[in-house]
Amino acid sequence: MTTTSARPAVTPPAGTRAEIPAKTLRTDRWWLEPALTVLGLTVWLAYGLVHIAMQRWYFAEGPGYSYLTPFYSPCVNNGCVPESAHFGRFVPDWPLIPYALLSLPFLLLFRLTCYYYRRAYYRSFWLSPPACAVPDGHKAYTGETRFPLIFQNLHRYVFYAAVVISLINTYDLILSFHGTEGFGFGLGNVVLGVNVVLLWAYTVSCHSCRHIMGGRLKHFSAHPIRYRAWTFISMLNTQHKELAWITLGTLALTDFYVMAVAADWISDLRFIN
Amino acid sequence: MGALRRFKVWRGDKAGGQLEDFKVEVNEGEVVLDILHRLQATQTPDLAVRWNCKAGKCGSCSMEVNGMPRLGCMTRMSTFAEDETVTVTPLRTFPVIRDLVTDVSFNYEKARDMPAFAPPSGVAPGEYRMQQVDVERSQEFRKCIECFLCQTTCHVVRDHDENKKAFAGPRYFIRAAELDMHPLDAKTDRKDFAHEQQGLGYCNITKCCTEVCPEHIKITDNAIIPMKERVVDNRYDPLVWLGRKIFRRDQLPAQAPAPHPVVAPRQPPPPRVGTHHIPLGVIWHKPQPDGLEAEVGPDGKMPLTEVTFDRAGAASPFGDNVTFPLPPDSLNYQHPKSDD
Numbered sequence: 001m002t003t004t005s006a007r008p009a010v011t012p013p014a015g016t017r018a019e020i021p022a023k024t025l026r027t028d029r030w031w032l033e034p035a036l037t038v039l040g041l042t043v044w045l046a047y048g049l050v051h052i053a054m055q056r057w058y059f060a061e062g063p064g065y066s067y068l069t070p071f072y073s074p075c076v077n078n079g080c081v082p083e084s085a086h087f088g089r090f091v092p093d094w095p096l097i098p099y100a101l102l103s104l105p106f107l108l109l110f111r112l113t114c115y116y117y118r119r120a121y122y123r124s125f126w127l128s129p130p131a132c133a134v135p136d137g138h139k140a141y142t143g144e145t146r147f148p149l150i151f152q153n154l155h156r157y158v159f160y161a162a163v164v165i166s167l168i169n170t171y172d173l174i175l176s177f178h179g180t181e182g183f184g185f186g187l188g189n190v191v192l193g194v195n196v197v198l199l200w201a202y203t204v205s206c207h208s209c210r211h212i213m214g215g216r217l218k219h220f221s222a223h224p225i226r227y228r229a230w231t232f233i234s235m236l237n238t239q240h241k242e243l244a245w246i247t248l249g250t251l252a253l254t255d256f257y258v259m260a261v262a263a264d265w266i267s268d269l270r271f272i273n
Numbered sequence: 274m275g276a277l278r279r280f281k282v283w284r285g286d287k288a289g290g291q292l293e294d295f296k297v298e299v300n301e302g303e304v305v306l307d308i309l310h311r312l313q314a315t316q317t318p319d320l321a322v323r324w325n326c327k328a329g330k331c332g333s334c335s336m337e338v339n340g341m342p343r344l345g346c347m348t349r350m351s352t353f354a355e356d357e358t359v360t361v362t363p364l365r366t367f368p369v370i371r372d373l374v375t376d377v378s379f380n381y382e383k384a385r386d387m388p389a390f391a392p393p394s395g396v397a398p399g400e401y402r403m404q405q406v407d408v409e410r411s412q413e414f415r416k417c418i419e420c421f422l423c424q425t426t427c428h429v430v431r432d433h434d435e436n437k438k439a440f441a442g443p444r445y446f447i448r449a450a451e452l453d454m455h456p457l458d459a460k461t462d463r464k465d466f467a468h469e470q471q472g473l474g475y476c477n478i479t480k481c482c483t484e485v486c487p488e489h490i491k492i493t494d495n496a497i498i499p500m501k502e503r504v505v506d507n508r509y510d511p512l513v514w515l516g517r518k519i520f521r522r523d524q525l526p527a528q529a530p531a532p533h534p535v536v537a538p539r540q541p542p543p544p545r546v547g548t549h550h551i552p553l554g555v556i557w558h559k560p561q562p563d564g565l566e567a568e569v570g571p572d573g574k575m576p577l578t579e580v581t582f583d584r585a586g587a588a589s590p591f592g593d594n595v596t597f598p599l600p601p602d603s604l605n606y607q608h609p610k611s612d613d
């Protein structure tokens with residue numbers, strides 16, 4: 001601190017990198033994770049698109065139950081079965097318009113702009129980079145600074161929409177206990193319930209939610225309740241990746257269960273009525 | 274006597290080089306850096322490798338082992354199969370000096386560009402009081418040992434050298450987050466700085482920095498994403514803008530934000546009204562010396578490293594002539610007695 005040395009002017013030489021011809025020297029199976037991601041997301045998207053395009057087997061009703069799959073909730077198309085349309089029917093019935101027109105685009109955008117899914121598809125579909133210390137497959141790179149990727153910054157808004165959709169899914173769950181002849185309880189309620197709980201966990205563990213609830217504060221000590229909320233969300237947030245994949249699974253599983261009951265491939269296991 | 278294992282080590286300088294094969298003894302419990310030292314002692318006395326503490330705390334022996342950026346001293350030989358060839362190369366992102374030693378001054382330049390902690394006005398050194406919950410987020414980032422593994426693995430500069438000008442890298446995003454979350458930092462334009470000067474938008478959160486961090490700092494989840502969200506608050510969120518317009522006009526940015534001086538003008542602390550109990554002998558208005566700004570070179574900037582400077586680290590935001598710790602008798606503080 002006290003000695004004063006001569007201070008030569010430093011002009012770092014325009015250096016060159018070490019000449020290593022191999023693009024990557026990694027010897028582990030770094031390609032496995034991006035490959036599995038491509039496989040998982042493609043299979044899920046294909047399944048979802050097929051069932052959404054079918055426009056049938058989305059609502060199963062019996063004496064003690066009425067199950068509506070999350071892929072068709074809220075059902076607002078004129079083609080919807082009247083009992084499944086909890087919020088009215090006002091969208092023209094046309095084969096290319098999904099029955100859940102009001103929710104599906106937002107759900108897709110919520111997952112598309114999600115900080116975890118961004119990591120997943122940038123690495124796998126876009127190869128930018130496919131794995132750490134493996135060169136990315138593009139000549140130029142500007143990240144999320146320009147159109148269209150600058151719109152990733154709107155994640156927060158789709159999060160608000162996702163909260164509304166989670167509320168609608170919860171409402172569907174409550175209605176699912178009620179059939180043509182009154183209250184009932186069956187395996188379908190359990191499937192729908194698990195899905196709703198996990199969807200809430202995924203939605204709440206979102207990085208934007210963590211920021212809104214408390215992360216944006218500078219003084220946690222002045223906001224004890226928001227600090228508690230932030231702590232809770234931070235705990236869930238560490239599992240955001242796992243929740244992202246688990247909810248893809250439960251969404252598909254729930255949808256398939258409702259489809260199977262609606263198509264009479266299986267009958268719903270009843271506990272009460 | 275341990276087993277002989279196969280190694281490939283990059284030898285060369287900026288004029289060129291190649292991977293050279295070695296067979297070298299490996300004993301139980303050794304790490305890659307031990308093997309490089311054995312190579313120096315037995316086969317290649319002129320092998321250049323930077324190292325210091327051998328305990329994963331100095332951040333000197335950063336290298337790439339089998340293609341992954343790692344600390345040589347923290348990579349155990351037991352993690353490799355006995356018949357596996359271990360390849361050791363210098364950090365790919367930075368210019369090579371010789372063998373495994375690279376010129377990491379890119380990082381020091383980015384560090385110099387980062388505005389230091391801005392002392393709050395009206396609070397003298399020694400008067401700072403912070404609660405643990407307010408500083409613990411920043412404390413995670415203080416674990417950084419500056420090994421620059423995150424910088425070398427980040428594809429934004431690793432695969433695109435042209436981005437080095439615009440992109441500061443993960444190490445300086447955690448610095449930005451550390452200061453922006455600091456309860457006493459007086460600078461208000463850190464979000465804009467991160468966005469405009471550091472190139473936060475270049476990051477596409479593929480989390481390689483978090484994967485390679487030897488201190489296990491959650492760089493992406495706890496620093497980069499929160500900083501991105503803070504930038505969204507400032508720039509992309511009309512709801513926040515509208516809320517400030519209506520309720521919190523004080524948070525609206527000024528039309529022409531004045532650059533923060535390196536050393537904040539010191540004002541006497543505000544009079545304390547209704548203080549519960551003032552211990553005897555404390556002089557609240559003890560004058561504090563005004564700090565002097567650090568000397569800068571002809572380019573108007575501080576020298577880059579401690580090699581060319583008379584001290585390790587950046588200039589003190591409190592002034593070049595203020596030394597810490599302050600002498601206890603000049604502090605505006607008296608520890609409460611136990612019978613109080």
